[in-house]
Amino acid sequence: MSDLLPTGFLVLAGFALVVLLVNSLRILREYERGVVFQLGRFWSVKGPGLVILIPGLQxxxxxxxRVRVIDVPSQDIITRDNVSVKVNAVLYFQVVQPDRAIIQVENYLGATSQLAQTTLRAVLGKHELDELLSERERLNLDIQKILDAQTDSWGIKVTNVEIKHVDLGESMVRAIARQAEAERERRAKVIHAEGELQASQQLAQAAEILGRQPQALQLRYLETLTVIAADKNSTIVFPLPVDILGPLIEGMRRSDKPRDAG
Structure with a gap:
């Protein structure tokens, strides 16, 4: 009986030793780090690979x-020109200093999400609606810089911010459509006026050249007749210069005067 007691004790002690050894071993993946605390105080950052801890003390x-993705919920924003819109975005960030992410902030995921929401409202509220719709890249960069500066003390690096969607009210959508239509009409009128100006300049140059060479005008008449005849038309319009009709009319008037006198 006395021989069984030491044997049982050794077995029990060996089992306890194995349990302690198993509890002291940790395996961290390549993308994981372990923030180790000893007696409640920060000790070191371990990993990746096998990490041995002192049970009960550490x-x-x-x-x-890894890079994490946070979907920033839709935020009600009033732009600088007093337009109410709803904007949502997506945030990409990663932990670069694990000890700060654990020690400096209670929940770095929740804190980063809340900070992204407030920063999104603050930055976009300083810009007009046109800038919000047409300059998203610049606004994304501004939001990223602000978030990165504020989360640096938490050991977090904000890599990218993207505005996903801008929701407008139906009345504002109709107003923007009317504005776009008016802008297209304005451009059409400007283009038409520029075309008229260029055409008038070209016609003025052509008239000046034809005025110096009357034979060129006759050649243009003949070329016009050739074009008309090629279209298989039954009616041919022959342009007659006005300067030819003038002498004919004057001669007819002179021939009618002696008859009236007789």
């Missing part, structure tokens, strides 16, 4: 270093 918190 605790470890895992931190994922």
């Amino acid at each position: 605790q470890m918190v895992k931190v994922d270093l």
Whole structure:
């Protein structure tokens, strides 16, 4: 009986030793780091690979270093020109200093999400609606810089911010459609006026050249007749210069005067 007691004790002690050894081993993946605390105080950052902890004295918190994606919920924003819109976005960030992400902020995921929402409202509220619709790249960069500066103390790097969708009211959509239609009409009128100006300039140059060479005008008449005849038309319009009709009319008037006198 006395021999069984030491044997049982050794078995029990060996089992306890194995349990402690298993509890002291941690395996971290390539994208994970472990923030180790010893007696409640920060000790070091471990990983990746096998990490050995002292049971009862050391605790470890895992931190994922991969790029995380947060969907920023739709925010009610009033632009600088007093237009109410709803804007949502997506935020990309990653933890670059695991110890700060655990020690400096209670929940870095929630804190980053809330900060992104307030920053989105603050930045977009300083711009007009036209800028919000046409200059998204610049606004994305402004939001990213502000977020990156504020989350730097948390050990977080904001890599990208993208505005996904801008929701407008139906009345504002109709107003923008009318504005776009008016803009297209304005451009059409300007283009038509520029075309008339260019055409008048070309016609003035052509008239000047034809005025110096009367034979060129006759050649243009003949070319016009050739074009008309090629279309298989039954009616041919022959242009007659007005300067030819003038002498004929004057001669007819002179021949009618002696008859009236007799």
